[in-house]
Structures are given as C-alpha cells and as structure tokens.
Amino acid sequence: MVNETIKNEVFAQLGIPPTDTKLLGGYNGNVFEVGRNVKFVVKILERSVNPVNSQISELEWLAYLHSHGVSVVRPLRVKGNEYIQQINNETYFVAYEKINGSPVKPNDMKIWGTAFFERWGEMVGKMHSVSKSYSPNNEHLQWFQNTVLLNIESIPLNPQLIQMWNTYKKEFYKLPISIENFGLIHGDLHYGNLLITGNEITVIDFGDCEQHWFAYDVAIVIYHIALTVSKQEREKFVKSFFSSFVNGYVRENSDTSFFSNIDFFINYRQLYSFTYHSLYADKNLITEQQLLHLKDMEASIVNERPFLDFSVL
Template structure:
C-alpha cells in the first residue's frame, strides 16, 4: 500500500465507516492491509468483509464497475462474494479524509475455507476449470450500465509500464517487453475469446466448501483474453502450489489438462489459444517484475530480494519460458 494512503488513514475513518454500515466500531476486526484495508464484521449473525481504499488508488465509478459485474455474476447463479449495500443503500460509501476520500465496500463473506492439501487433486482442478468456464460464458452477455464504469483493458495495467518503475539502464528488458507487448496486441479479440474477467483467480482468492467454489477479491478485474485469465491461474499455481511438486512441467501438464476438462463443460475455447499461453505467462512474469520495482526500495534490498530481481531480469532478457512445456500437445482426455 502507498505510504501516502497509510498517512491519511486513522481511527476516525474506521469509526465513521462502521457507522455507515450500522455496526459498532468494536465489532469490526482487522484482517490485512496490502493494497486495501480489509476487515471482517458480523451483522444479523451473518459474516461480511469490509474493504477500504482511497481515491488516490481507486475512483468510485471504477469500483462500481467491479461491483456491477460481481453482482451480475451472482444474479446469474455463480457463487461469488456479493457486494451488499450500506445502511443507506449505497454500494460504495465515501468517507472524507484530510485529503480526498476513503471508499468503503462490504461483501458477503465466502463460505468454506482456503483450499488445503487434502483438496488439491484432479477433482478440484476440474471444478475450478468448470467455475472459470462458467464465469467466461456469463461475461459474454454482460453489458455495462454506464460508460463511466468501464474497467481497464489488459495493456493499461500500470505495472506493465516498466519504464515507469524499472531503472532506465535496463534497455534489454525494455526491448523484450516491447516485443512481447507488440505480439500480444496482434491477437484477435471476439466475444468468444475476450471480455471482462477476474485476472487474479488464484487459489488464495477463492474458498472451497462442500465441493463448491466461491470467488472473491474482484478488485483487479479488467478486459482480457479468456486464455490469459487461465494463464494467470497457471502462473500462480506453478509459483505457489498448495502441494509442492517434484517436476514443474509435469505438474502444470496435469493441472491444465484437468482444469480444461472442467472448463469445457461450461465454455468452448478454441485449442488454437494454447499456443499463446507461453507469451501470456511471460506477460505475467513481466508484470510481477514491474510490481516488485514499484513497491521495493532498490537502495535497501536484502540479498534474496536482489537475487530474485536478477533472476527475473535474466528470464525476461533471454525469454526463458516460465514453464518448459508445449501446451499445444495437450488435449483434454
């Protein structure tokens, strides 16, 4: 989180936010503060999640673009953490600060728990794929209610602008990044391949309960290719698997095979897109590299952090595959 946001947040903001939702301040319990302040509370014996951000980071209309799509999915039967109104009926509450405003949103808390080692198997992978396939099928019919609510396109992601954050002498990184962006810009877009998607549906952003997935944290939704939405999931599971693997390529092959079995139960995506997964994975690698430079103090790096950045830079400069796997050879069995 930006330090300027931390400097503006105080107890008065939190107390007033609680009042807007008709709950006592002492019933609001802190969970985390990464990109947003996140709390939990109960009302009428039901659990909710409270998210607070600042207008430095988000505009109210941009948040409404998230909430409208989220509740659209919920209204059509997809299990998501629906956004709920405040005591005055507002989906977004605006609380004045010394500078700008803090913006609060409440959500139903997802039932169940984080996926555990006992759940990390082919059945779960197929259910996950089926869930994402259903989300993609639904988004094909989605229409904005107001142009101001439009979310960003894939290339507008701030961290992809490496020249903004990465030292200017890394010319080889910029060259490879430009080439990758140009290749991806050439990909076709259609109703069946491109639309509003989650863009961060890793296993940490869903709960598993009685064989059903409920997704949450829709803060980063945007317009992207459906296969890139899937590739982001692949990137995360190979980087942070719930159960460690011995052979990364074999694990990703197994995961992707079963994920797509489930996916195709709900949505049809041409296997032609498999050939572009390596570039989508590189795009995510590049975005994470930009993210590290955005938030890390390059003058005070620990040795392991410096080594990680060196490895990322090396991978980008020589176009190292994120996973050494020929996805075009994989077909759903």
C-alpha cells in the same frame, strides 16, 4: 496500510465498534471482516488508485455473475442504495458478503487434487461464458488502461524490462479479438483468491478485472499453480493439472481455440508480476527470501528464459 483514523471512520459509519472487526489482509492491509452476529467484509480504497467508476463497474459485474450462477463473492449495499460509501475526498469503502469458506492450501491433500482442479476449470469456463453475454452499464478498463502499463515508462526498471513491456504491448495489438476469446476477466485467478465450502469454489477479489484475453486468465492460473512445486516437478505437475482443468473448463465453455496463446501469456505474467511487486511491495516489510525471489525473476526475464521450459498444450 490503512491508517487508524480512516479505519475508525469506516467502523463509525457502520455503527460497528473496532472490537468487532478483524483485519483479513489485502495487498495494502485494507480488507476487514466486520460485525458480530452478521459479519460482512469491507474493503477500503483510495480514489487515486481505484477510481470510483472502475469500482462501480467491478461491483456491477460481480452482481451479474452472481445472478447467473457463478459462485463469486456478492457485493452489498450496506447503507442506502449505493455500493460506494464515501469516507472523505480521497477514500471510500465497499462491502461484500462474508463467505464462510476455507482458503485453498496446496499441501491439503483432501482438497488439492484432480476433482478440485476440474471444478476450478469449470468455474473459470462458466465465468468466461457468462462474460460473453454481459453488456455493462459502465465502461470497464481495457487491458491497455492497466495502471502498470500506463506508468511503465516512469517505473524505475531495468531498461531491458521496459523494452520487453513495449514489445508485449505491440504483440497485444496484433492479437485477434472476438467474443469467443476476449472479454471481462478476473485478472488474478490464483488459488489464494478461492474459497472452498463443501464442494463449491467461490471466487473473491475482483480488483484486477479488466477487458482482456481469456487466455490470460487461464495463464495466470497456470503461472501460480506452477509456483507450488519445484522446478524439477513442474512439467509433470502442470500438465496433469492442466488436463484436469480443461476437462472442467469445456463443460461450461467449449471454445478453447484461444488456448494456443496460453504459453505467451504465462511469460507475460512473469513480467507483470515482477513489475507489480517492484512497484507496490512495501520495501520495509519485504523479506530476504522474497528479495532473492525477485532478483531471480528479474534475471530470468532479462535473459529471456521462458517461465516454463515446456508448452502446456
């Protein structure tokens, strides 16, 4: 959680009283809505976790996507002409427009269905299509520069999981790379990072964007969508979802040859998710149910059980 001194310094720089702010969330409680008449969103970041150059790269890509018709949250320059606003030597903040949209809820049958799944696929397809034409001013993180992957040997994990990480890393180096299958991805495209305004889907939280395979972006969508139903319902639901998703995706990006790698990346996502939560979850706030879920995930991974016992294709 962001301490009160840092929060108050940010609000003071913006000339906004704390009474006109609201915590929105973020993995570390670092995202706030600020303002009274004109509201926008502020994210407070630590340099050690989010290097400034990487953050600038993320914001420039967001601006590019927005300018090319992809419905994403737009970064703002709230003071001067810079995206990055310094707080002290360790922390800084960035700002985004406030989207007056509604969060996606899997139990909301007015939204959760074929039409929404197709629009979701269309949005991801357009993002990948636009990514192919993007020439960044600043270098973006490559998949092998991911913080989790860089620190894997020092994370207190089951040795079998460490070995699996090393195996995946070797497999990644064997995968083909081309403009059609590899580029900048969102990196965390679960439904919690979507907002709905009318019929439009807006994507938020690009904090995990990196150079990776497009198949991983799609696999993340499927992994998290599968968690919304019981294991007994997964095959029928996931295959129905994927059919609708692909119908939308190909409207914007017709090359789906990389889809053959989706099953591989779904299993990788489970390993990544378990490792990430083991590393970053606040042990003082984790619930008994969440702890049991993590133990179940670990057992499944160690025993090499695929996350889905069927292929999505």
